Amino acid sequence: MTTTDPLDRTLGGDDDGRLVDIDDFVRAGHEDAHGGVPRSVLGWLTTTDHKALGIAYILTSMVFMLIGGALAGIIRAELAEPGMQVVSVETYNSVFTIHGSVMVYLFAVPFGFGLANYLLPLQIGAADLAFPRLNAFSYWLYVIGGSIMLLGFLTDGGAASFGWFAYPPLSGIAGTPGLGADLWIASIILTGTSGTLTAINVIATVTMLRTPGMTLFRMPILTWNLFITAFMVLLAFPVLSGALLMLEADRQFGTQFFVPTDGGSPILWQHLFWFFGHPEVYIVALPFFGVVTEIFPVFARRPVFGYKGLVLATLAIGALSTSVWAHHMFVTGEVGLPFFALTSALIAVPTGVKVFNWLGTMWGGSLTFEAPMKFAIGFLVTFVAGGITGIMLASPTLDFHLSDSYFVVAHFHYVMGGTVIFAMFAAIYFWWPKVTGRMLSERLGTIHFWLLVVGFNVTFFVMHLLGRDGMPRRAADYRPVANFELMNRISSFGFLILVASFVPFFISIVKSLRSAPTVGADPWHANSLEWATTSPPLEHNFAWLPPIRSERPVFDFRWINYDDVGAAGASDAWLARQEHDEQWLPLHQWSRSPENEPTATSRPSEPPTQHGDGVGR
């Protein structure tokens, strides 16, 4: 069990005394070490602190992940053998619907919002999000909305049972009469509204609250990705909310938007839904792309390779993602096949650029494989595997066979399931010391990682073969054909390994939380601003900030006594500070009185020279 800095060794060669230790500058010994996290129930209910809400978002979304995972367990138990053994067909149909809905709407997207809540202000040197109370409102909308979806299981007729994309007429009042369907619609309108408000908050924060020196092209890639994701949310979520209101009006108020017998158009729903649905998958993915882009440079001891290329690739993905939706509708025979085939295939180019940027970041590095790095590499391989089947599905010729089969199930469990889960754990292992002041066990992390790799691939790889062989998705049962039986049994067995992979993770968390918080500001020797404050961070995040002259101010500051390592200008900026004390403080503290400034002991005794002898030493 490691509770100390595993990277106590430095990379300064035999002269590591010249390296600056960020802990010497972060105000040490502060009393307020709980990081803005409330210590009472009432505190949690009323908090507007971005860190508390970020933790709440992440914990809530992980509870939903466990619920969605339990539902997946029912699915895999039922499919382990042909015939119906575990649940009725009605229940099975509700179970796969709520499994998909929970995982997409209540886990994957809100987890990204949790990252945005906790990390975004820290990464740009701000004290909080731009609208803290709106942020708390978003969170509670999400909790209430999510709970409403699950309430469907308690109603007559059970929870919604029409799949997570709710195609009418099946999702109409005649196809699905129960109240569970109305609760499902209400739930997604509420969580969608929550997401829209969070997106506004993120855009306002990035636009208005960056600390001096934090130009757009010095923002960490995670911040960039959250920023671009927010615009995609603004574009996509209101369309879904509108379409859901139309669907609910069809169900309860006698309109006929999607009712074919009265002149409505079922295909209109598909256009509206997928105009949301395809940006949605990138809304899910982009924050996690950002996560691994933060992690690769730290454990490779290299700057991110092709920073501007990455930003451009993300922008390209965001732009293209609004014009690919009809690839979900190739088999309707009612969409322009070549156009959507082209836009869908083209998205592979910017995503491919990202993969090469990640490989380029590691290339020539000095790689170590702590748990965050393991999971980030696991993410990369899983994502490439899912991307390849994505290119196949972007071809209408192949999609005619593969669409709505288990091949599609395999594909999106690789690109949305696997990459999210690997990058999520990478994020948890990476930022856990920042959030809690404690480390997670490397040994348990290694066991966790390999169980997840094996469990994930055993569960989902065979689904490619199942789909190609003709097993349709959303089937409660299948014909007792030899290869269907074998592959379903393999997949269900893999799920058990997946479940087992969570055991070392939870053990590690419990052990870590029971140890003393001993971690300093920057246990990984990382790059971005969240590592320039205490672990956990102060109530308003920063009492001090390093000069920002690149996308990795903490790295620049650590190497400020060396020429040609960090960003040019970092040491000049540092010297200039001697003349202008107020620039030592974050933006929101500029008007504070002198006694709140860093104490003399935390200042360097002398400015660094060109060859630097001892900032802070």
Next chain:
Amino acid sequence: MRPATLVEGLDAPITQQADDIDQVWNLFLTIGLAVLVLVLVLVFYIVVRFRRRDDRLPIQKHYNIPMEVTYTVIPLIVIMALFLVTVGSIWAIDDVENPPDLTVDVTAFQWQWQFDYPAAGVSVVGGGGGDNPIPELVLPARSTVQFDLESLDVIHSFWITAFRFKRDMIPGSPSSFRVDITDAPGFYPNAGVCAEFCGLDHARMQFSVRVLESDEFATWIAQQQASAGAEVGS
């Protein structure tokens, strides 16, 4: 009889269009696996070659414009090539040139299939589990067949795995497609599937496909007409 495909359990293609689709599939699969292997080899090489060996800081160069352009342009070329292959094959999927030798009206409703042969006045219906037998779609070999599709209630999807093709059946929007059945007489018990989730017994909404020589097909039609006539007469 044709040799089985490599993937056990999937019926061999029984239309010209399916043959074409399988060729495109093989191309995509080959290139896809090559890319996956390339990335895996790169990751493995990087992990071994660049693992930390000492305390020296690695070179901090963070861009390489020619390299970045290369790894943007090469995937773009590969993607465009695959796209052109796709576009070239899209239009061949639906045979609109040959007049159909046979038209089959396919009607889907929760959770059964009905196959009508309007020229012969023959109708086959079934599926949905329970006591209903799985219906058989009977087709003549070496013929061009047009399917006219219609759904009566919710969205279904008419998927014949041996065609490598499916088409959604959206209520209120009848559609049709045409294929050229090859010389592939045989029984394909697992070929017919409803692919779009359509409610309770979606999983039971299946059918089998039987391809007969043309003289056998004529005999089968005559038998169906006779038995239908007998039912009406009795």
